[in-house]
Amino acid sequence: MTITTPDPSRLTATQALALIRSNILTVETYARSLLSRIESRDEAVRAWAYLNPDYVLEQARKLDSVQFDERGPLHGLPVGVKDVIYTRDMPTEHNSPLYKDSHVPVDAAPVAILRAAGALIFGKTTTTEFASTTNGPATYNPHDQSRTPGGSSSGSGAAVADYQIPVALGTQTGGSTIRPGSFNGIYAVKPTWGAVSREGLKVYSLELDTVGVFARGVEDLEMILGVLGVSDYAVGGGIAFGGVQNAKFGLVKTSVWPQAGPGTIAAMEKAADILRLHGAIVEELELPPEFNNMPAWHATMMATDARTSFISEYQRDKTKISKHLTGYIENKEGYTRAQYIAALDGIASLRPQIDEIAGRYAALLTPSVPDEAPVGIQEMGNAAFCSMWTALHTPVVNIPGFQSENGLPIGVSLVAPRFKDQHLLTAAKEVGKLFEEEGGWKSSL
Amino acid sequence: MTITTPDPSRLTATQALALIRSNILTVETYARSLLSRIESRDEAVRAWAYLNPDYVLEQARKLDSVQFDERGPLHGLPVGVKDVIYTRDMPTEHNSPLYKDSHVPVDAAPVAILRAAGALIFGKTTTTEFASTTNGPATYNPHDQSRTPGGSSSGSGAAVADYQIPVALGTQTGGSTIRPGSFNGIYAVKPTWGAVSREGLKVYSLELDTVGVFARGVEDLEMILGVLGVSDYAVGGGIAFGGVQNAKFGLVKTSVWPQAGPGTIAAMEKAADILRLHGAIVEELELPPEFNNMPAWHATMMATDARTSFISEYQRDKTKISKHLTGYIENKEGYTRAQYIAALDGIASLRPQIDEIAGRYAALLTPSVPDEAPVGIQEMGNAAFCSMWTALHTPVVNIPGFQSENGLPIGVSLVAPRFKDQHLLTAAKEVGKLFEEEGGWKSSL
Known part of the structure; x- marks a missing residue:
C-alpha cells in the first residue's frame, strides 16, 4: 500500500485511521501535518481558541507508544472541540471575558468518550459568546476571508474545511452546527436531541442544545456517532434505505422559504434534479399549518430558557455579557409564562x-x-432553516456540493425521524457522493 | 430583641438571616452551632460526604468581615449540597468509586447563584450512586436509626431534619427530593423542570433531573427559589391563592394508590379533613386514563436516558458501577426506540x-x-407517587405533619401547574401551618 497523498492532513478521519492501524502513519506524523497546516493558515482562518502544539505532540507520542492490541477504535484521531465544551487538559473560555483563562479540568461526556476510544483531543475551536449570540468570533471563512464561517461553531466548521483537523465537535441550539457546515462546504450532523450526552457543555437551552459533529466525509460522522453511542435501537417505522434508485425523498421548503436566496433556491433545485436523475422520487410536500408556528416557538423557548441559564453570569457582571443576552435575561421581549408553555x-x-x-x-x-456565507465576520448568518429541526429533535445532516454565484459552498440538509440517526447517515453517504460529484462545487483549499 | 433559642442551629434560614442582618448573630457563631450539632450527631446520622470544619469557619469569618451594605440576600446562610452537584472548593464523588477524591473546581449554576447571594457553602451531603440507584448510602434516618432517610438526596434530607443545616440542595429524577422530604419530616420542593439551571449537576435523565431544595419552613423555600430566579412570570391561568378558607383542592390518588400503606392512607384522610375543617373544598378527582401510563413511561424514559448518560463511566470501568445501572446501560429490559418515543x-x-x-x-x-421510611438503610423506598410529577414537570412540595403508627413522619404533596412555583409555595405556607399544628406529628429531635 502506498500513501496517495504525501500530506496526511488531506485525509478524512476514516482514511487516516486506516493508515495508523496499518502502521503506515504514526500519530505524531499525522499531528505534525495538521500543526503545519495550521501554522501556515492560522492567520487567514483563526479557528482556534486554544492550541498548544507541544502538548499535542506529547499526546501523539504517547498514543504511538500504545500497543496495537490495546488501541481503541479512534486511536490517534485528532479532534477539535468547540470552546463551550469542557476539556480536562485545556481552558474553556466560552468566548466570554467572564471566563478568560478559565480552566475546569474535567472532560465533557462526549470528550471523555472520544478520548477513551483513543482520540487525540487537539485544541479548542472558536465560538460565539456562550454559543448563544450571532456575533461571530474573529474567525474567517477559509474559502473567502471577507466572509464569516458561520457560527456559533465557527472554529470547528472552518478548521475542518481548511484541513486543519479531520473532525470537530460543535453544538447547536438554533443552527450552530448545520449553518457552519453549509458555509464551509463540509458535512455536519446534529444528532437526535438526547442521543449524545451533553454533560459538561455550557447550558443555553436544555430542550434545544445538541452536540454536533463536523467532518469531511459521512463515514467519519458514522464512526464518531457510533463511538458516542448513538444507536437506532431496534429500528422501527420509516423506510429502510437501499440506495438512491427508487428511494423517495420529501422536499420540504418550510414556512421560512421566502428567506431563501438565489444560492439556496438553485441548490435545492439542483439537489432534486440530481436525485431524480439517479432514479429517486422527489416529492414536494407542505407541512401541516401548525408547523408555521415553529420559528416563533423556537425563539420563545430559546429566549426564555436563556433567562434561567445565564443568571449566574448576569449576577457576576452583567456589563461583561453582550446586550443580546442581557436582553434575554431581562426579558426585553416580554415573553409570558403562557407564551412559553x-x-x-x-x-x-x-x-x-x-x-x-x-x-x-x-x-x-x-x-x-x-x-x-454573508460578507463580514460580525454576523454569522441566519438560523431560520435550522431552528425548526433543532426544536423538533430530529437528526439533520448538512451535505455540501452546491455553490453560490460567487463560487462559495452551499449545502442542503437531510432530515430523518428522531433516533434514526444511523439510517440518516446511510442515506447521506449515498446522496453525498452524488451531490459532491454533480453539485458543481469543489473546495479549492 | 432577644434570641428566643440559645442555639442558632434550631432556627429556620429566614429566622437566622434576620438575626445576622440585625447583627445579633454572626455567621461564625451560626456555623459553630451547626458544626457542634454535627459533631454530636454525625455518628448517628452520617449525612455528610464531605465536610471540613476549619474551612467552614474560615469562610464564615470572611463573610462576617463583609460590610453590611455589601451583603447579598442570603449572606451567611449555610447550605448543604448533594454530592452530585459541583462545588468549586469541595470534591464531588457521586458516591461512586470511579469518582473517589474527584474534585472538579467549578460551582454548578445553583451553587454559584447561592454563593453569589452570600450563602456559605457548607459541605457535601450523601447521595446514592450518581443519584440513580435505590441503594442508599450509609446514612440513617435521624428520627429512627434503624430506618433509611430516603434518597437519593439522603444526606440533604437527613441533615436538614436533624438541625445540622437549615437548607440543602438535592436533585430529583424519580422521587429523590420529595421522598426524603417525607421520610425526614421536612419541607422539600421540586420546582418546575427547567425553572432552575441544572448546569454542573450529574446528568441521569435530561428530561427528568431537577434541582430540589430542602428546608424546615416554606419561607425558606420561597427565599431560595426566589434567589435561584424561579418566577411565575406574568402569572396567567389557575386560581390565585387567598387562604385556605374557600380554597378548592383536588385530591388525586393516582393509579399507584394501591401501593399506599396505612400511614399514607391515614395522612391523606387527615389532610383532607384538616383542610375541610378550615373551610376549604376538597374534591377527589380521577385523572383521565392516559395518566395510568405514567409509571411505565417514566421507567422507560429513565432507563433509556441512562443508557446515553453513563456510557463514559461504563467505558472507564463497568465493574465499578452498580448492576442496576449496568442493566440500564446494557438495556437488559430491552426497551425499543418505539417504546422510548x-x-x-x-x-x-x-x-x-x-x-x-x-x-x-x-x-x-x-x-x-x-x-x-422503611426499616433498613439498603433500600431507600419507592418513588411511585413522585415519578409522575417529575416527568410532568410540575412543581411539587412535600408538607410534613402526619405520622405513621410507629410515630415516624409522613408528608403529603401539593402540586401546581408548571411555572406556578411561587403560587404553590404561597399555598404550601398556609396549608403547612395547619398540617404541622394539627397533623399529629412533631419532630422530637
Whole structure:
C-alpha cells in the first residue's frame, strides 16, 4: 500500500485511521501535518481558541507508544472541540471575558468518550459568546476571508474545511452546527436531541442544545456517532434505505422559504434534479399549518430558557455579557409564562407528527441556510432553516456540493425521524457522493 | 430583641438571616452551632460526604468581615449540597468509586447563584450512586436509626431534619427530593423542570433531573427559589391563592394508590379533613386514563436516558458501577426506540392536560410516598407517587405533619401547574401551618 497523498492532513478521519492501524502513519506524523497546516493558515482562518502544539505532540507520542492490541477504535484521531465544551487538559473560555483563562479540568461526556476510544483531543475551536449570540468570533471563512464561517461553531466548521483537523465537535441550539457546515462546504450532523450526552457543555437551552459533529466525509460522522453511542435501537417505522434508485425523498421548503436566496433556491433545485436523475422520487410536500408556528416557538423557548441559564453570569457582571443576552435575561421581549408553555407544548405536539411525516420517506430534503456565507465576520448568518429541526429533535445532516454565484459552498440538509440517526447517515453517504460529484462545487483549499 | 433559642442551629434560614442582618448573630457563631450539632450527631446520622470544619469557619469569618451594605440576600446562610452537584472548593464523588477524591473546581449554576447571594457553602451531603440507584448510602434516618432517610438526596434530607443545616440542595429524577422530604419530616420542593439551571449537576435523565431544595419552613423555600430566579412570570391561568378558607383542592390518588400503606392512607384522610375543617373544598378527582401510563413511561424514559448518560463511566470501568445501572446501560429490559418515543411523546402530551386540571384548583393534594421510611438503610423506598410529577414537570412540595403508627413522619404533596412555583409555595405556607399544628406529628429531635 502506498500513501496517495504525501500530506496526511488531506485525509478524512476514516482514511487516516486506516493508515495508523496499518502502521503506515504514526500519530505524531499525522499531528505534525495538521500543526503545519495550521501554522501556515492560522492567520487567514483563526479557528482556534486554544492550541498548544507541544502538548499535542506529547499526546501523539504517547498514543504511538500504545500497543496495537490495546488501541481503541479512534486511536490517534485528532479532534477539535468547540470552546463551550469542557476539556480536562485545556481552558474553556466560552468566548466570554467572564471566563478568560478559565480552566475546569474535567472532560465533557462526549470528550471523555472520544478520548477513551483513543482520540487525540487537539485544541479548542472558536465560538460565539456562550454559543448563544450571532456575533461571530474573529474567525474567517477559509474559502473567502471577507466572509464569516458561520457560527456559533465557527472554529470547528472552518478548521475542518481548511484541513486543519479531520473532525470537530460543535453544538447547536438554533443552527450552530448545520449553518457552519453549509458555509464551509463540509458535512455536519446534529444528532437526535438526547442521543449524545451533553454533560459538561455550557447550558443555553436544555430542550434545544445538541452536540454536533463536523467532518469531511459521512463515514467519519458514522464512526464518531457510533463511538458516542448513538444507536437506532431496534429500528422501527420509516423506510429502510437501499440506495438512491427508487428511494423517495420529501422536499420540504418550510414556512421560512421566502428567506431563501438565489444560492439556496438553485441548490435545492439542483439537489432534486440530481436525485431524480439517479432514479429517486422527489416529492414536494407542505407541512401541516401548525408547523408555521415553529420559528416563533423556537425563539420563545430559546429566549426564555436563556433567562434561567445565564443568571449566574448576569449576577457576576452583567456589563461583561453582550446586550443580546442581557436582553434575554431581562426579558426585553416580554415573553409570558403562557407564551412559553404554548411554545414548549406546541413543539412537543409536533414531534410525533414530524416523525410520522419523515417516516414516509427515505429522508426529507430541506435547506440548510438562506444562502452563501454573508460578507463580514460580525454576523454569522441566519438560523431560520435550522431552528425548526433543532426544536423538533430530529437528526439533520448538512451535505455540501452546491455553490453560490460567487463560487462559495452551499449545502442542503437531510432530515430523518428522531433516533434514526444511523439510517440518516446511510442515506447521506449515498446522496453525498452524488451531490459532491454533480453539485458543481469543489473546495479549492 | 432577644434570641428566643440559645442555639442558632434550631432556627429556620429566614429566622437566622434576620438575626445576622440585625447583627445579633454572626455567621461564625451560626456555623459553630451547626458544626457542634454535627459533631454530636454525625455518628448517628452520617449525612455528610464531605465536610471540613476549619474551612467552614474560615469562610464564615470572611463573610462576617463583609460590610453590611455589601451583603447579598442570603449572606451567611449555610447550605448543604448533594454530592452530585459541583462545588468549586469541595470534591464531588457521586458516591461512586470511579469518582473517589474527584474534585472538579467549578460551582454548578445553583451553587454559584447561592454563593453569589452570600450563602456559605457548607459541605457535601450523601447521595446514592450518581443519584440513580435505590441503594442508599450509609446514612440513617435521624428520627429512627434503624430506618433509611430516603434518597437519593439522603444526606440533604437527613441533615436538614436533624438541625445540622437549615437548607440543602438535592436533585430529583424519580422521587429523590420529595421522598426524603417525607421520610425526614421536612419541607422539600421540586420546582418546575427547567425553572432552575441544572448546569454542573450529574446528568441521569435530561428530561427528568431537577434541582430540589430542602428546608424546615416554606419561607425558606420561597427565599431560595426566589434567589435561584424561579418566577411565575406574568402569572396567567389557575386560581390565585387567598387562604385556605374557600380554597378548592383536588385530591388525586393516582393509579399507584394501591401501593399506599396505612400511614399514607391515614395522612391523606387527615389532610383532607384538616383542610375541610378550615373551610376549604376538597374534591377527589380521577385523572383521565392516559395518566395510568405514567409509571411505565417514566421507567422507560429513565432507563433509556441512562443508557446515553453513563456510557463514559461504563467505558472507564463497568465493574465499578452498580448492576442496576449496568442493566440500564446494557438495556437488559430491552426497551425499543418505539417504546422510548411513545414514552417521550405520551408524557409531553399530558403536560398541558395536567396544567389545565391542576389549574382548576388552588393545588392538587397527593401522596408523597407509599408510607413511613422503611426499616433498613439498603433500600431507600419507592418513588411511585413522585415519578409522575417529575416527568410532568410540575412543581411539587412535600408538607410534613402526619405520622405513621410507629410515630415516624409522613408528608403529603401539593402540586401546581408548571411555572406556578411561587403560587404553590404561597399555598404550601398556609396549608403547612395547619398540617404541622394539627397533623399529629412533631419532630422530637
